[in-house]
Amino acid sequence: MYAIAKCGGKQFRLEPRAMVRVPVLETPVGGKVRIEEILFLSDGSKVEIGRPLVEGAYAEAVVVRHGRHRKVRIIKYKRRKGYRRTIGHRQWFTELEIGEIVLGGKKKAAAPAKEKEAAPVAAPEALEAGKPAQAVPEPAAEPKRKRAVKAEAAPKSAKESAEKAKAEAKPKRTVKAPAKGKAATEKPAAKPAAKAGAKKKASDKSEGAGKRPVAARKRKAEKEEPKKES
Numbered sequence: 108m109y110a111i112a113k114c115g116g117k118q119f120r121l122e123p124r125a126m127v128r129v130p131v132l133e134t135p136v137g138g139k140v141r142i143e144e145i146l147f148l149s150d151g152s153k154v155e156i157g158r159p160l161v162e163g164a165y166a167e168a169v170v171v172r173h174g175r176h177r178k179v180r181i182i183k184y185k186r187r188k189g190y191r192r193t194i195g196h197r198q199w200f201t202e203l204e205i206g207e208i209v210l211g212g213k214k215k216a217a218a219p220a221k222e223k224e225a226a227p228v229a230a231p232e233a234l235e236a237g238k239p240a241q242a243v244p245e246p247a248a249e250p251k252r253k254r255a256v257k258a259e260a261a262p263k264s265a266k267e268s269a270e271k272a273k274a275e276a277k278p279k280r281t282v283k284a285p286a287k288g289k290a291a292t293e294k295p296a297a298k299p300a301a302k303a304g305a306k307k308k309a310s311d312k313s314e315g316a317g318k319r320p321v322a323a324r325k326r327k328a329e330k331e332e333p334k335k336e337s
Contacts, residue, residue: 108151110208112166113144121166121205131199134170140203142166148210155210163211168203175199 109122115130121142134140145164148155155161175197183192 108208109149110145110164110166111147112142113146114142118146121168121208123205123208125205126171127168127203127205128200129203130201131173132170132201134201136170136172138170140168140170142168145208148208150210161210164209165211166208167206169206171202171204173199173201 109120111118112121113119115132117130119127119129121127132140143160143165145161145166146157146159148157148161148164155164176199178195178197181194181196183194184190
Protein backbone atom coordinates (compact mmCIF):
# COMPACT_ATOMS: atom_id res chain seq x y z
CA MET A 108 0.00 0.00 0.00
CA TYR A 109 1.32 3.43 -0.90
CA ALA A 110 0.09 6.96 -1.39
CA ILE A 111 1.19 10.11 -3.15
CA ALA A 112 0.81 13.10 -0.85
CA LYS A 113 1.56 16.82 -0.93
CA CYS A 114 3.66 18.31 1.88
CA GLY A 115 5.38 21.69 1.93
CA GLY A 116 4.43 22.43 -1.68
CA LYS A 117 6.06 19.22 -3.01
CA GLN A 118 4.78 15.71 -3.76
CA PHE A 119 6.18 12.57 -2.07
CA ARG A 120 5.53 8.83 -2.25
CA LEU A 121 4.55 7.56 1.21
CA GLU A 122 4.80 3.94 2.32
CA PRO A 123 4.48 2.45 5.85
CA ARG A 124 7.83 2.42 7.79
CA ALA A 125 9.56 4.54 5.10
CA MET A 126 11.83 7.53 5.78
CA VAL A 127 10.97 10.70 3.88
CA ARG A 128 12.69 14.10 3.88
CA VAL A 129 10.24 16.97 3.51
CA PRO A 130 10.73 20.75 3.74
CA VAL A 131 11.46 21.85 7.31
CA LEU A 132 8.51 21.72 9.75
CA GLU A 133 8.08 23.44 13.12
CA THR A 134 7.16 20.19 14.90
CA PRO A 135 9.84 19.17 17.44
CA VAL A 136 11.69 15.83 17.27
CA GLY A 137 9.45 12.97 18.43
CA GLY A 138 6.27 14.86 17.57
CA LYS A 139 3.53 13.41 15.40
CA VAL A 140 2.50 14.84 12.06
CA ARG A 141 -0.68 14.17 10.12
CA ILE A 142 -0.52 14.56 6.32
CA GLU A 143 -4.03 15.05 4.97
CA GLU A 144 -3.36 16.14 1.36
CA ILE A 145 -3.51 12.69 -0.28
CA LEU A 146 -3.66 12.90 -4.07
CA PHE A 147 -3.49 9.19 -4.93
CA LEU A 148 -3.86 5.99 -2.96
CA SER A 149 -3.35 2.35 -3.98
CA ASP A 150 -4.26 -0.68 -1.84
CA GLY A 151 -3.04 -3.40 -4.21
CA SER A 152 -6.49 -4.23 -5.53
CA LYS A 153 -8.20 -0.84 -5.32
CA VAL A 154 -7.04 2.54 -6.57
CA GLU A 155 -8.36 5.87 -5.34
CA ILE A 156 -7.70 9.03 -7.35
CA GLY A 157 -8.39 12.38 -5.76
CA ARG A 158 -10.41 15.15 -7.37
CA PRO A 159 -8.15 16.85 -6.34
CA LEU A 160 -7.86 15.06 -2.91
CA VAL A 161 -8.99 11.64 -1.73
CA GLU A 162 -11.78 12.18 0.79
CA GLY A 163 -11.22 10.80 4.29
CA ALA A 164 -7.62 9.66 3.61
CA TYR A 165 -4.57 10.73 5.65
CA ALA A 166 -1.11 9.52 6.67
CA GLU A 167 0.47 9.53 10.15
CA ALA A 168 4.19 10.20 10.64
CA VAL A 169 6.73 10.86 13.42
CA VAL A 170 9.50 13.50 13.27
CA VAL A 171 12.90 11.76 13.49
CA ARG A 172 15.30 14.72 13.11
CA HIS A 173 15.93 18.12 11.52
CA GLY A 174 18.94 18.59 9.32
CA ARG A 175 20.46 20.27 6.29
CA HIS A 176 21.07 18.95 2.80
CA ARG A 177 24.45 18.81 1.08
CA LYS A 178 25.90 22.21 0.14
CA VAL A 179 25.05 23.60 -3.25
CA ARG A 180 27.57 26.04 -4.79
CA ILE A 181 26.44 28.96 -6.93
CA ILE A 182 29.10 30.55 -9.16
CA LYS A 183 28.69 33.88 -10.95
CA TYR A 184 31.23 34.84 -13.59
CA LYS A 185 31.57 37.50 -16.32
CA ARG A 186 34.39 37.17 -18.80
CA ARG A 187 36.81 40.07 -19.44
CA LYS A 188 35.27 42.00 -16.53
CA GLY A 189 37.23 40.65 -13.56
CA TYR A 190 33.97 39.54 -11.91
CA ARG A 191 33.73 36.19 -10.10
CA ARG A 192 31.52 35.24 -7.12
CA THR A 193 31.04 31.91 -5.30
CA ILE A 194 28.08 31.37 -2.96
CA GLY A 195 27.12 28.25 -0.97
CA HIS A 196 23.68 27.19 0.32
CA ARG A 197 22.42 24.32 2.50
CA GLN A 198 18.63 23.78 2.58
CA TRP A 199 16.96 22.70 5.84
CA PHE A 200 14.78 19.56 5.92
CA THR A 201 12.72 17.44 8.35
CA GLU A 202 13.01 13.65 8.27
CA LEU A 203 9.76 11.76 8.86
CA GLU A 204 9.02 8.10 9.54
CA ILE A 205 5.72 7.15 7.93
CA GLY A 206 3.33 5.14 10.10
CA GLU A 207 -0.15 4.16 8.96
CA ILE A 208 -2.01 5.28 5.85
CA VAL A 209 -5.71 5.46 6.67
CA LEU A 210 -8.56 5.49 4.18
CA GLY A 211 -11.83 6.67 5.78
CA GLY A 212 -15.39 6.29 4.52
CA LYS A 213 -16.57 8.45 1.69
CA LYS A 214 -19.69 10.55 1.73
CA LYS A 215 -22.01 9.45 -1.03
CA ALA A 216 -23.41 12.33 -3.03
CA ALA A 217 -27.22 12.47 -2.99
CA ALA A 218 -28.80 11.65 -6.32
CA PRO A 219 -30.47 14.67 -7.92
CA ALA A 220 -34.28 14.60 -7.53
CA LYS A 221 -36.18 14.03 -10.76
CA GLU A 222 -38.55 16.74 -11.79
CA LYS A 223 -42.20 15.70 -11.59
CA GLU A 224 -43.89 15.54 -14.95
CA ALA A 225 -46.83 17.90 -15.38
CA ALA A 226 -50.25 16.21 -15.35
CA PRO A 227 -52.11 16.34 -18.66
CA VAL A 228 -54.81 18.96 -18.92
CA ALA A 229 -58.25 17.59 -19.83
CA ALA A 230 -60.33 19.23 -22.51
CA PRO A 231 -63.58 20.85 -21.28
CA GLU A 232 -65.71 18.61 -23.57
CA ALA A 233 -64.17 15.43 -22.12
CA LEU A 234 -64.89 16.58 -18.57
CA GLU A 235 -68.52 17.12 -19.34
CA ALA A 236 -68.91 13.65 -20.96
CA GLY A 237 -67.04 11.94 -18.12
CA LYS A 238 -64.24 10.68 -20.40
CA PRO A 239 -60.68 10.20 -19.07
CA ALA A 240 -58.42 13.19 -19.29
CA GLN A 241 -56.25 13.46 -22.37
CA ALA A 242 -53.53 15.88 -23.19
CA VAL A 243 -54.66 18.72 -25.38
CA PRO A 244 -52.16 19.43 -28.15
CA GLU A 245 -50.81 22.95 -28.17
CA PRO A 246 -51.51 25.04 -31.26
CA ALA A 247 -48.64 25.08 -33.68
CA ALA A 248 -46.72 28.28 -33.82
CA GLU A 249 -47.34 30.38 -36.90
CA PRO A 250 -44.36 30.64 -39.21
CA LYS A 251 -42.69 33.99 -39.26
CA ARG A 252 -43.58 36.15 -42.19
CA LYS A 253 -40.73 37.05 -44.45
CA ARG A 254 -40.30 40.67 -45.29
CA ALA A 255 -41.41 41.50 -48.77
CA VAL A 256 -38.56 42.34 -51.07
CA LYS A 257 -38.87 45.81 -52.51
CA ALA A 258 -39.65 45.84 -56.19
CA GLU A 259 -36.94 47.17 -58.42
CA ALA A 260 -37.39 50.73 -59.67
CA ALA A 261 -39.24 51.01 -62.97
CA PRO A 262 -37.06 51.78 -66.00
CA LYS A 263 -36.85 55.42 -67.03
CA SER A 264 -38.41 56.85 -70.16
CA ALA A 265 -37.05 56.01 -73.61
CA LYS A 266 -35.82 59.58 -74.19
CA GLU A 267 -33.59 59.64 -71.13
CA SER A 268 -32.08 56.25 -71.99
CA ALA A 269 -31.37 57.44 -75.56
CA GLU A 270 -29.66 60.62 -74.33
CA LYS A 271 -27.43 58.59 -72.01
CA ALA A 272 -26.46 56.26 -74.85
CA LYS A 273 -25.51 59.26 -77.05
CA ALA A 274 -23.42 60.81 -74.26
CA GLU A 275 -21.49 57.55 -73.80
CA ALA A 276 -21.00 57.12 -77.55
CA LYS A 277 -19.35 60.59 -78.01
CA PRO A 278 -15.57 60.21 -78.46
CA LYS A 279 -13.27 62.05 -76.08
CA ARG A 280 -11.30 65.08 -77.20
CA THR A 281 -7.83 64.25 -78.54
CA VAL A 282 -4.83 66.57 -78.86
CA LYS A 283 -3.86 67.12 -82.49
CA ALA A 284 -0.28 66.25 -83.41
CA PRO A 285 1.78 68.91 -85.28
CA ALA A 286 1.81 68.69 -89.09
CA LYS A 287 4.72 66.86 -90.68
CA GLY A 288 5.39 69.68 -93.17
CA LYS A 289 6.18 72.26 -90.50
CA ALA A 290 8.56 69.96 -88.69
CA ALA A 291 10.37 69.23 -91.98
CA THR A 292 10.87 72.93 -92.73
CA GLU A 293 12.14 73.78 -89.28
CA LYS A 294 14.77 71.02 -89.03
CA PRO A 295 16.81 71.82 -92.18
CA ALA A 296 17.27 75.44 -91.00
CA ALA A 297 19.68 74.30 -88.28
CA LYS A 298 21.89 72.21 -90.61
CA PRO A 299 23.30 75.04 -92.86
CA ALA A 300 24.43 76.98 -89.79
CA ALA A 301 26.36 73.96 -88.56
CA LYS A 302 27.94 73.48 -92.01
CA ALA A 303 28.95 77.16 -92.23
CA GLY A 304 30.70 76.94 -88.85
CA ALA A 305 32.55 73.80 -89.99
CA LYS A 306 33.73 75.56 -93.19
CA LYS A 307 35.07 78.54 -91.22
CA LYS A 308 37.08 76.25 -88.97
CA ALA A 309 38.51 74.44 -91.97
CA SER A 310 39.51 77.76 -93.67
CA ASP A 311 41.16 79.04 -90.49
CA LYS A 312 43.21 75.88 -90.26
CA SER A 313 44.30 76.15 -93.92
CA GLU A 314 45.34 79.82 -93.51
CA GLY A 315 47.32 79.05 -90.42
CA ALA A 316 49.00 76.11 -92.14
CA GLY A 317 50.14 78.36 -95.03
CA LYS A 318 51.52 81.12 -92.76
CA ARG A 319 53.59 78.90 -90.50
CA PRO A 320 56.01 77.71 -93.26
CA VAL A 321 56.56 81.34 -94.45
CA ALA A 322 57.65 82.55 -91.04
CA ALA A 323 59.94 79.56 -90.65
CA ARG A 324 61.63 80.36 -93.98
CA LYS A 325 62.26 83.97 -92.96
CA ARG A 326 63.94 82.88 -89.77
CA LYS A 327 66.21 80.48 -91.63
CA ALA A 328 67.14 83.24 -94.10
CA GLU A 329 68.06 85.65 -91.30
CA LYS A 330 70.30 83.05 -89.67
CA GLU A 331 72.10 82.22 -92.96
CA GLU A 332 72.88 85.83 -94.02
CA PRO A 333 75.53 86.63 -91.40
CA LYS A 334 77.42 83.40 -92.19
CA LYS A 335 77.85 84.42 -95.89
CA GLU A 336 79.29 87.85 -94.99
CA SER A 337 81.95 86.37 -92.80
